[in-house]
Amino acid sequence: MASSSHPPASGRSGTWPWLLQRVSAALLLFFVMAHLWIEHFMHLGARITYRTVLERLVHGFYVFVDAGLLGVVVFHGLNGLRSVLVENTNDPAAVRAVTTTLWVLGVATFVFGMDVLSPFLFGHPWFRL
Amino acid sequence: MGRGFKVRPATGLKRHPAQTLATYRTGTWAWMLHRATGLLILAYLYFHLIVLSSDVWFKGSADFNRVVGELTAPPFILADLLLFVLILYHALNGIRIMLFDLGYGIGHQREWFWGLMGVGALLMVAASVALLPLAHL
Ligand code: HEM
Numbered sequence: 001m002a003s004s005s006h007p008p009a010s011g012r013s014g015t016w017p018w019l020l021q022r023v024s025a026a027l028l029l030f031f032v033m034a035h036l037w038i039e040h041f042m043h044l045g046a047r048i049t050y051r052t053v054l055e056r057l058v059h060g061f062y063v064f065v066d067a068g069l070l071g072v073v074v075f076h077g078l079n080g081l082r083s084v085l086v087e088n089t090n091d092p093a094a095v096r097a098v099t100t101t102l103w104v105l106g107v108a109t110f111v112f113g114m115d116v117l118s119p120f121l122f123g124h125p126w127f128r129l
Numbered sequence: 130m131g132r133g134f135k136v137r138p139a140t141g142l143k144r145h146p147a148q149t150l151a152t153y154r155t156g157t158w159a160w161m162l163h164r165a166t167g168l169l170i171l172a173y174l175y176f177h178l179i180v181l182s183s184d185v186w187f188k189g190s191a192d193f194n195r196v197v198g199e200l201t202a203p204p205f206i207l208a209d210l211l212l213f214v215l216i217l218y219h220a221l222n223g224i225r226i227m228l229f230d231l232g233y234g235i236g237h238q239r240e241w242f243w244g245l246m247g248v249g250a251l252l253m254v255a256a257s258v259a260l261l262p263l264a265h266l
Pocket of ligand 1: 021022025028032073076077078079080081083084163164166167168170171172174216219220221224227
């Protein structure tokens with residue numbers, strides 16, 4: 001178990017994933033703190049309701065925080081999961097299979113998350129069972 | 130970029146666990162916790178999205194208020210605070226990791242670790258003082 005904090009020497013687990021993990025982590029410092037502050041502390045004691053969320057999401061800044069957080073957190077979380085999964089693998093085909101699977105899962109998760117936001121952003125949900 | 134880290138040999142040979150423990154100590158635990166908290170928060174992310182989507186998908190948005198309103202019951206506030214612990218640990222230790230990657234604090238990793246954990250403890254006290262009085266049935 002090499003410290004995963006160290007850029008991998010060989011290209012297998014990738015310098016780009018390593019670097020992007022740090023870039024996304026830095027972005028998350030902003031997004032996660034903003035999210036927790038907005039939802040839990042900014043209006044202490046006031047209830048979150050459909051209406052308050054709707055009124056908040058009229059403003060581009062809040063849309064940016066919610067959608068930006070969603071995209072970055074999905075990338076960071078699944079890229080982190082990827083580094084755990086491929087850590088002890090040197091088989092390029094296996095690494096590629098993991099990467100592809102996680103990309104499909106990631107895109108699906110992003111769409112799913114945007115669907116949660118969709119009634120507030122577009123007035124009606126994208127999907128409904 | 131040596132910095133005293135042991136790098137897994139390119140052959141993929143695994144080191145003996147005892148070797149690893151002897152090398153890392155505080156850092157080993159910090160790293161294992163970083164991984165555990167990262168994976169737990171990722172699992173929570175899916176839970177979070179599913180709970181919020183349930184209104185949209187199954188009941189229509191009218192029930193949003195009821196579901197979100199129920200989340201201020203004491204068990205959920207406590208769960209929120211527990212989640213804050215996981216996120217704070219992961220974020221603060223993540224800052225430490227990135228600082229070392231940039232070359233800051235080498236040789237003082239333990240001091241940085243406990244210093245940042247101190248910051249986390251203060252933030253947790255503040256969050257608890259703010260949120261616990263809001264818990265209601
Ligand atoms: C709040 C700001 C955050 C920061 C500063 C941060 C920082 C980091 C850093 C620097 C790493 C790389 C660790 C390494 O390579 O040794 C990492 C890994 C990881 N992060 Fe985060 N993170 C944050 C939020 C999150 C969130 C919200 C999630 C979950 C959705 C998450 C899930 C993960 C996972 C699963 C890993 C991989 C763990 C491993 O390789 O052992 N992180 N994080």
